[in-house]
Amino acid sequence: MDLFKYFRSKRKSVDVAKERLSILIARDRIQMGQPSFLPMLQKELLEVIQKYVDIDSKDFSLALDTENDCEVLEINVVLPEKATDKM
Amino acid sequence: MAKIIVITSGKGGVGKTTTSASFATGLALKGYKTVVIDFDVGLRNLDLLMGCERRVVYDFVNVINKEANLNQALIRDKRSDKLHILPASQTRDKDALTVEGVEEVLNELKLSFDYIVCDSPAGIEHGAFMAMYFADEAIVVSNPEISSVRDSDRILGLLSSKTKRAVEGLEPVKEHLLLTRYSPERVEKGEMLSVDDVKDILSLSLLGVIPDSQDVLTASNQGIPVIMNNDSDAALAYNDSVDRFLGDDVPIRFTNTRKRSFLGKLFGRK
Numbered sequence: 022m023d024l025f026k027y028f029r030s031k032r033k034s035v036d037v038a039k040e041r042l043s044i045l046i047a048r049d050r051i052q053m054g055q056p057s058f059l060p061m062l063q064k065e066l067l068e069v070i071q072k073y074v075d076i077d078s079k080d081f082s083l084a085l086d087t088e089n090d091c092e093v094l095e096i097n098v099v100l101p102e103k104a105t106d107k108m
Numbered sequence: 109m110a111k112i113i114v115i116t117s118g119k120g121g122v123g124k125t126t127t128s129a130s131f132a133t134g135l136a137l138k139g140y141k142t143v144v145i146d147f148d149v150g151l152r153n154l155d156l157l158m159g160c161e162r163r164v165v166y167d168f169v170n171v172i173n174k175e176a177n178l179n180q181a182l183i184r185d186k187r188s189d190k191l192h193i194l195p196a197s198q199t200r201d202k203d204a205l206t207v208e209g210v211e212e213v214l215n216e217l218k219l220s221f222d223y224i225v226c227d228s229p230a231g232i233e234h235g236a237f238m239a240m241y242f243a244d245e246a247i248v249v250s251n252p253e254i255s256s257v258r259d260s261d262r263i264l265g266l267l268s269s270k271t272k273r274a275v276e277g278l279e280p281v282k283e284h285l286l287l288t289r290y291s292p293e294r295v296e297k298g299e300m301l302s303v304d305d306v307k308d309i310l311s312l313s314l315l316g317v318i319p320d321s322q323d324v325l326t327a328s329n330q331g332i333p334v335i336m337n338n339d340s341d342a343a344l345a346y347n348d349s350v351d352r353f354l355g356d357d358v359p360i361r362f363t364n365t366r367k368r369s370f371l372g373k374l375f376g377r378k
Binding site (some may be wrong): 026033034035036038039041042043045046049053 | 254256257261265293295297298299300301302305309
C-alpha cells in the first residue's frame with residue numbers, strides 16, 4: 022500500500038482547503054437562513070429517538086427546505102440493520 | 109449623486125484600512141471629491157495609515173453628538189485637496205454610532221463629496237453594521253486563506269439582508285471582491301487558494317488582486333497610503349482596482365509568477 026500512500030501524500034494543501042471551504046460555506050449558507058431553534062430541535066429529537074433505538078448522531082439529519090410557498094421540515098433517520106429494542 | 113462605499117471583510121487583519129486609505133486616495137487622485145470615514149470606534153487606525161494622526165482634534169462621534177461640526181472634524185489630506193478624512197473616536201464606546209446619527213452625517217457629506225468611503229471595523233458587531241448599513245457598493249477584502257474567505261461569505265450574507273437597501277427592498281448593494289496579500293508563487297506551488305478558487309467559492313465579481321508586498325508595511329510605517337508609491341506592484345494593483353471601480357476595463361496583473369532568467373536562476377536573483 023506504499024504506492025497508494027505516496028500518491029495521497031502528494032495531495033496539495035490547497036485542494037484540502039478548497040474542499041473544506043466549499044463544505045463549510047454551503048453549511049454556513051444553509052444555517053444563515055434557518056430559524057435559530059433548529060439546532061436545539063435537532064438535538065432533542067435525536068435524544069428522543071435514541072431513547073428507543075440505538076442510532077448514532079450521524080444517522081440522523083434534519084433540514085428545513087422551502088418548496089414553492091411551503092416550508093418543509095425533513096427528518097431523515099437511518100435505522101440500524103437490526104434495530105435492537107432498548108426498552 | 110454621492111456614492112457610499114463600504115470596505116469590509118468580517119475577519120480582521122486582511123487589509124481593510126490599508127485598502128480604505130489607498131482606495132480613497134486613488135479616487136481623489138482621479139479628481140473625485142472623496143471622504144474616508146473610520147468606523148472603528150475605540151481602535152482608530154485610519155489616521156495613522158493616512159499620516160494625519162497628529163492633526164486629529166474632533167472625530168466622528170463628536171460630530172454625531174453635535175459637539176463639533178463636520179468642518180471642524182474633517183481633516184484635509186496633505187497630499188490631495190480632494191481628499192478628506194473623518195477619524196474615529198479613540199475613547200468612546202462604539203454604541204455612540206447610532207443609525208440616525210450616522211445617517212445625518214452621511215447626508216451632510218453627500219452634499220459636498222462624490223465618494224464616501226466607509227472603513228469598517230472587523231467582526232459583525234454594531235460598528236461593522238453601521239459601516240455597511242447605508243452603503244451603495246461594498247468592497248469585500250479577502251485574503252486567499254480559508255478563514256478569511258469564510259468570513260467574507262458571512263459578510264456577503266449580511267450585505268444582502270441587513271443593509272438599508274436590503275431592508276427597504278431597493279436595488280441590492282453592489283458587491284466587489286478585492287483579494288489582498290496574494291502570492292502567485294505560493295499559488296503555483298499549490299499552497300494558496302487561487303484567484304479563481306476564491307472567486308468561484310464566493311461567486312463574486314473581482315475588483316482586483318493586490319500582491320503580497322513589503323511595500324504595504326513600509327507605507328504604513330511612513331503614514332503614506334501605499335498607492336502613492338509608484339514603484340510598488342501593490343500600488344499599481346490598487347490603481348488598477350480604482351480604475352475598474354470607475355468602469356475601466358483593465359486586465360488583472362501580478363497573478364502570475366515572474367519567469368526568472370537563466371542568469372537570475374544561476375545567481376539566485378529574484
